[in-house]
Amino acid sequence: MDIKIGKVEKKLNQIIEDEGAVYLTLLDPEEENIEEIAENIKDYADAVMIGGSVGVVNLDNTVKKVKKITNLPIILFPGNVDGLSRYADAVFYMSLMNSLNTYWAITAPTLGSITILKYNLEPIPMAYLCIEPARKTAVGYVGEIREIPQNKPKITAMYCLSAKFFGMRWAYLEAGSGAEYPVNNETISMAKKLSDINLIVGGGIRKPEIAYEKVLAGADVIVTGNLLEEDVKAVEMMYDYIKKAGREKLKN
Ligand SMILES: CC(C)=CCC/C(C)=C/CC/C(C)=C/CC/C(C)=C/COP(=O)(O)OP(=O)(O)O
Ligand SMILES: O=P(O)(O)OC[C@@H](O)CO
Ligand SMILES: [Mg+2]
Numbered sequence: 001m002d003i004k005i006g007k008v009e010k011k012l013n014q015i016i017e018d019e020g021a022v023y024l025t026l027l028d029p030e031e032e033n034i035e036e037i038a039e040n041i042k043d044y045a046d047a048v049m050i051g052g053s054v055g056v057v058n059l060d061n062t063v064k065k066v067k068k069i070t071n072l073p074i075i076l077f078p079g080n081v082d083g084l085s086r087y088a089d090a091v092f093y094m095s096l097m098n099s100l101n102t103y104w105a106i107t108a109p110t111l112g113s114i115t116i117l118k119y120n121l122e123p124i125p126m127a128y129l130c131i132e133p134a135r136k137t138a139v140g141y142v143g144e145i146r147e148i149p150q151n152k153p154k155i156t157a158m159y160c161l162s163a164k165f166f167g168m169r170w171a172y173l174e175a176g177s178g179a180e181y182p183v184n185n186e187t188i189s190m191a192k193k194l195s196d197i198n199l200i201v202g203g204g205i206r207k208p209e210i211a212y213e214k215v216l217a218g219a220d221v222i223v224t225g226n227l228l229e230e231d232v233k234a235v236e237m238m239y240d241y242i243k244k245a246g247r248e249k250l251k252n
Pocket of ligand 1: 051093095105109113
């Protein structure tokens with residue numbers, strides 16, 4: 001079997017090339033007003049991520065609903081092997097590289113691999129790196145992480161380099177959903193410079209100015225989740241700032 005870069009990943013790469021930055025919104029299948037969120041993000045998000053650390057139910061229905069409303073690519077963001085749906089387009093095929101438990105680093109993705117093949121989902125190979133303050137969030141607890149400190153940016157950068165050497169094309173710098181503060185700019189810029197892997201940054205990004213800074217620091221993709229659960233109209237300004245930073249990055 002040939003491993004080819006699939007349609008969704010090509011689209012993300014194309015947006016990075018043309019616009020300098022991608023905006024992904026994360027929807028939690030647990031969320032009650034999923035339709036309202038989908039309706040509001042459809043003109044701004046480049047693609048939709050769907051997933052949760054705990055309590056994932058009705059995933060198929062959620063994916064179908066979001067697909068019908070938005071027509072955007074749906075990328076699964078599985079919190080475990082049950083986070084897969086045949087109705088999605090792609091899946092972040094992720095290893096939580098800094099987990100203390102090999103289950104999250106390799107067993108869960110391995111157990112999911114056969115389902116991904118059978119469901120014909122496009123796997124997007126990604127290192128999932130949980131950075132301070134992720135330990136205090138759901139993913140830190142569930143994923144049994146060995147938290148990477150923010151004042152040691154080189155450690156994160158080395159994980160990104162390692163991911164690249166392993167053949168992964170993406171690294172997700174995750175401060176944790178609902179994090180008190182996001183991954184700092186120094187960590188992002190060192191990770192990008194050392195590894196030049198496609199960088200996704202998320203967790204605790206609530207202000208467009210902050211997303212703007214993260215893109216200029218080296219993030220290729222910005223993810224917001226909780227923000228839109230709290231104020232769905234915030235999506236427009238978030239989009240504007242991310243794309244503005246993307247254009248500036250392309251100029252330099
Ligand atoms: C590739 C396959 C099949 C599985 C990979 C499974 C792995 C490695 C999971 C890593 C550990 C984990 C629990 C990840 C969760 C990622 C995720 C869906 C986060 C979304 O945010 P929540 O943690 O649900 O946030 P809230 O607390 O805001 O709801
Ligand atoms: O919910 P927030 O804090 O935006 O985090 C989004 C994402 O990084 C979680 O995996
Ligand atoms: Mg959740």
